[in-house]
Amino acid sequence: MRLMLVSSIALFALCLTAAPGSAHHSFAGEFDVDKPIKLQGTITRVEWINPHAWIHMDVKKPDGTVESWAIEGGTPNTLFRRGITRDSVKAGMVINVDGYLARDGSKKANGRDITLPDGRKLFLSGGGANEQPGR
């Protein structure tokens, strides 16, 4: 039993280390693993650019002042193939961002998890964008 538990943990650790591909550049060079951050704000503008899209948002602080944040995402090409366009994600939408703070101390974060206030994923993912059956 104990052996099974140990091997399950080992297998789980193996799964974790099997990196599922990497982004265009190392996010570990840009964002700080020791500084997780959660933000809720209103989208002001989205830059649909490569290599990574950026979502700009206003975050209201407890004292009522507003801070502008920029959130890094992935390549917009993948979203376009899934039918998500600039009309799908617009200024005025309220989103939650759960990510990591930029290492340079600026008001940037990666959008490790971006959800709508009701908990749904911002970008509802289907199958692979290029997926065709039987391949």
Add this chain to the structure above:
Amino acid sequence: MHHHCIRLIGLAAAAFVLCAPAALDAQSFKTSWGDPDLQGTWTNQTLTPLERPAEFAGKPVLTAEEARAYEARLRQQNNADIRTPGTRRDVTVAYNDAWWDRGERIVADRRTSLIVDPADGKIPALTPAAQKRAEAARAANAAIGDNPAAPEDLDVYSRCIIRSALPRLSTGYNNNYEIVQAPGYVAILQEQIHDTRIIPLDGRPHLAGTVRQWLGDSRGRWDGDTLVVETTNFTDEARGSTFRDATRNMVLVERFRRVDAETIDYQFTVTDPETWTRPWTVKMPWNKVDGLMYEYACHEGNYGLANTLRSARAAEKAAQQK
């Protein structure tokens, strides 16, 4: 006699039904000037790993059932929506699964590795010199870590120069290629990073060895219905500019053959005696994509590069103040 006739007619009809589509297909895959037609938009996306995993040692092909189970396991492993908060991996996976597009299937013939030669599905051993080179490169990259001193410390992909050296394998997203042909030329547009390989077919020699290019220098010819492309003149002048551990003297031979309306059989062989103890060969399909290629203009929006350099300077400053 009568029965014989009916049987013969039946056989002939069956033969026609069986053979006719193939014959028609082969004929229709010709350009108006008579070359085999490879044109269209294709993806080389697959879940099949380059090398055969240890768990499949001695098992080159999976059963259909094993393949479905393996695909399900890989999809689960790859799912970027599964979080591991506070780990380096959680940062490097970077964003939700919607942004990723790694494919959901292994190759249709259910092989356990893209490598078909050597038969064990593994990259051949490195030569002693290549082992030393690879070790030095690893040490240099480890010394840079997350704190590059200058853009040149980062790899060619982060710098938006090329996605990676040829040959191209399946990656996390945008694994799309558009082939366009003209008499005497084949052009291959790669979605990442928006490069076009223009390949002459007129038998001209390679460029002089003093001319080195990010995607090398390609020359093509037809071998029956197969496009054979030989590429040389690679460069090693930037981090990540060679294919894996190879030197700039690697020779790449690619073979493209249209097998049906939906598929190109793509194979490549890499030869570099300064690196590997023998050549090795990969076979992977390029599957037809319905839809458009999108521009991947990388450099213009590469805020990540500047952010990374600023982060490295901030880390230096913080270390000095300690």
